[in-house]
Amino acid sequence: MTGVGTQDSGDQPLLAASAISKRYGSLLANDAIDLAIRPGEIHALLGENGAGKSTLVKILYGLIAPDSGQIIWQGAPLVLSGPAEARHHGIAMVFQHFSLFDTLSVVENVALALPPEPVAALSERVYRVSREYGLDLEPGREVWRLSVGERQRIEIVRCLMQNPKLLILDEPTSVLSPTETSGLFRTLEAIRGEGRSVLYISHKLEEVRVLCRSATVLRHGRKVASCDPSRESAASLARMMVGEDIHDVQVKPHRGDGAERLGVRQLNLASPDPHGTSLVDVSFSVRAGEIVGIAGVAGNGQDELFSALSGEVSSLPETVCIDGQAVGAKGIVARRELGAAFIPEERLGHGAAPGFTLSENVLVSQHGKQGFVRRGVLDRAALRDCLAAIRQRFDVRAGEIDPPARALSGGNLQKFIVGRDIMGAPRLVIVAQPTWGVDAGAAAFLRQSLVDLAEQSGAVLVISQDLDELFELSDRIAVLSRGRLSPALPRGQQTRESIGLMMGEAMREVAHAPHA
Incomplete structure (x- = not known):
């Protein structure tokens, strides 16, 4: 540069x-x-x-x-x-919320911010610059096929190229x-x-x-x-x-010997994207009272795993079980009815509908549990009370009482999404990047909320790239690399260095892959 x-x-x-x-x-x-x-x-x-x-x-x-x-x-x-x-x-800026067109390729999104240039030449520049900065990108891939981490790389590279x-x-x-x-x-x-x-x-x-x-x-x-x-x-x-001291998360020793809330057995899932990551023989369990962490570099199968666990993508019935019931072939509503909650890493468009108000977003995900619709009639007062409780307990700040989700800052939207699902009293929570973009005080509160849920016999699966977060929360930690999951070992048997090396090995293999 x-x-x-x-x-x-x-x-x-x-x-x-x-x-x-x-x-x-x-x-x-x-x-x-x-x-x-x-x-x-x-x-x-x-x-x-x-x-x-x-x-x-x-x-x-x-x-x-x-x-x-x-x-x-x-x-x-x-x-x-x-x-x-x-x-x-x-003056150039990389936003916390992505400003990308999903149907366009990486190079096409980069081209929108730069003077006209032949696509072939720009593709080569994107490929070269992204690798120089350790933010590997394939210029021809469509954005909708990419993980959140890979989309962030586009934003950073596009900005640097200006x-x-x-x-x-x-x-x-x-x-x-x-x-x-x-x-x-x-x-x-x-x-x-x-x-x-x-x-x-x-x-x-x-x-x-x-x-x-x-x-x-x-x-x-x-x-x-x-x-x-x-x-x-x-x-x-x-x-x-x-304006005050931040208290450490209070974690009591978890026994991890409760009933199995989530069981995954030899989950194999072919990625629909030829550049994506297929899941290969993924097996693990999460028990009542336990927090299991999954570490990994973006693009190693995290999105595919979350989709398979949430029911957004189907698998063989027995490969995913919730409280002993085979749900691999069932959708997200059926899994929610069994007491599961799913908190994705992408907030706008996945965790919340941008144009819907906060109360409408509560209704979409919680209507079956909270009974907001009774005999075909929406109980608006109950919905307002639920939203007010979420905002108060999780300190969700906004200028309006019931603004659209897109009006909230990233951190406040994350607090709302986590609060919405935790206050639904789930028996199982599967959460990706739970404290992405929130301040230190809010991060401590959200982590404590997950710990409290586990201590009340809930089961929590945390998918995160933040090793400090995983070591603070988890009873057992596994690493997802190229679609394969390592054994989930007790936290005390692992170090940040050993986990980081397993994650880094995946990055080195991607970096040395041949360029198409």
Whole structure:
């Protein structure tokens, strides 16, 4: 990637935000926020869910206009008419929620953000650049065939290919493996060394401490602190964000000898995508009172496994059993009626219908359990009460009482989806990436909710790329690699290094696969 050149700017910021304010009805999302990002700096923007981070970066990227305040770009006032103008000035952004067209290929999605170029030449560039940054992509694959992690790679590569002066990254490592995260960090350090700047939004405070030397902390729409994260602890950063100490998840020893809630026996599932990952002889169980974790790099069969367990894809009847009943050939409704809940990693479009209100999303997934429809009549009062309880218990923040799902920030939407299913009192929960994109306080609460469910004789299966999360929660951990599942061994018999090596081996095999 070509550098931007040496800048003799002294102490002049590349970008400065001065007294930025934005109001949505009664909600003051940004309250006179100041921010300065200097050339060659990786600057962290921290805050709990609903703190105003998303609103601020959308203003900096030209998606929305501030009610008051000013953006200063390279020493001059800048009024952005939209993202195209922001990109023209050298501001690029990777969003937490993907902005991809599912029916187009990887290279076609990349082409939409770049000047016209022959497809063959652009495909070669995408292939080369993606591998240089450890974010492997096959240019000709359709997006709908890709995992969430692979879709995130498209967003990052597309943004890097715009040759930006300022790169805004919103939760870029939320679906990356430790190996991929290390590769991204090397990329960002190279970008910084070229004189470029990065505005880095993450709830993973340890990675912020490693990567960033300056940070702005928001709380309830206001700037509350500036600091050097490398001189802080994760606990002190979390305290700045939330305003109080974050309590560790309280995990009691699980016996794991309860009744088998989920049994999977020699599950074989051919992927409909020739570039996808088929499941091969996958067998494991999850018992009442137990949390089992499945680690793995995105694209190694996680989506296929979740689909088979949830009933979105059928298998032979006896390959999946819930409380002893064969359900492999049954759909998701039948499995829910047996007390199962399914929380996918992709929030919008899979976990929640974007255009539906929150109450409508509750109704879609919980109508059979909660009895919202009685004798053909919808009990709207009961539905409103259920939504209010979810919002209160899981601290789901939004400017309206019952907004559409797409109006929520990523972290608040995740809290809503997890809360909706947990408050349905399931006997079995299968969850993928449970704390993707949520702040430290909310992550601790969501994890504690899963632990509490297990301690009340529920069974929990967690599919995650976050090894810290898996080791914090799980009684047993297995690794999914190229569609095959390793034995689920007790947590105490494994280390992060041993799990990481098994995950990394899958990545190395993908990286050395021949390019078609």
